Amino acid sequence: MRPLSGDQVDEAVAGCVAALRAAVDRDWEGVRAGRLEWSCRRAAEHIADDMIGYAGRLAIGAQGRLPFGVSIQEDTDNAGVLDVIRSTGALLAATVRAAPRGARAFHPYPFGSADREGFAAMGVAEVLLHTYDIALGLGLPYEPSEGLAESVLTSLFPHVQPGPAPWPTLLWATGRGELPGRAPVTDWRWRNNLVIPAERLTLTGIRPAAARDLRLGGDGGFEWLDGEPYEGTREASSSMVKAYESGVHRPEFGIFALVRHEDGRAIGGIGFHGVPDEEGRVEIGYDLVEGARGRGYATEALGALAQWALARDDVDMVFATIEHANIPSQRVVSRAGFTRATVDEERIAQDEYDMDAGLLLYIRRT
Structure with a gap:
């Protein structure tokens, strides 16, 4: 099992862009992102916002949320939104690579902080799960590598028993799918290490x-x-x-x-x-x-x-x-x-x- 690093952030973002680029000419604002209350456009902006927020906190070891985020101009087309995801993903990947081994910064779930692997895992999780939501809303095929899904599970869901395959298990653990023999998940949080x-x-x-x-x-x-x-x-x-x-x-x-x-x-x-x-x-x-x-x-x-x-x-x-x-x-x-x-x-x-x-x-x- 590879330790999560900037490489996995890059891989996740590349998979997101490849999957969604096929629908850049579609209406993302008027389509709901899977089971979310957000539109596909809002879900895409959320990916970028989280990645820049994670990068900012990890870069300085912030002890709380930072008062900034991503605001994409209203007239930006969907291809431009994907460029913002690529850019913020690259910033998070670079920050994870540059962070010292013991670096930690604020994240509320569940113990108040995360290390560089935790921030990489959270970034990958945001990309994988919300790309899935957007793809589901737009009717696009999307499935990340088993390695990425398993890395998220072992980093952020250590309390979840592994299932028959990592990606369906991650979808189930986040209320997005079903697993045979397991009750549906209606409330969930990931868990950074203590x-x-x-x-x-x-x-x-x-x-x-x-x-x-x-x-x-x-x-x-x-x-x-x-x-x-x-x-x-x-x-x-x-x-x-x-x-x-x-x-x-x-x-x-x-x-x-x-x-x-x-x-x-x-x-x-x-x-x-x-x-x-x-x-x-x-x-x-x-x-x-x-x-x-x-x-x-x-x-x-x-x-x-x-x-x-x-x-x-x-x-x-x-x-x-x-x-x-x-x-x-x-x-x-x-x-x-x-x-x-x-x-x-x-x-x-x-x-x-x-x-x-x-x-x-x-x-x-x-």
């Missing part, structure tokens, strides 16, 4: 595509301190991919790369072993590459993630299980505010929740 700040680190949510790459031995799009992640991160990525493919993945309870502020390198992974249970308990795990150990990074990351989880209404307790001989990890959790469970709590965990008798239970509550 980041949680810490003092020296950023906990960066790992997307399904990056988890797949990590599972297969890749770098997941991160620059790792020792050249590659520790094996535990790869194992956690494999579990996350299985959860995604089975439709039970909740992105905020997935895994995070620990990205160091001083050099932008990933130094480890941290995350949850699943979603909170009915009693609000959730298990946490972590690892560091060898070159980052002994500097308090694990304690810092563990404290930040536990604090984030315990601030939620659906989490009452975060716990970790550690081998008896792993004294350094026991010290890490203790410094992060976890306490050793009582004998009775450990016995219950062993009897009722199949915790290995060779492990120690550490817990942190609200």
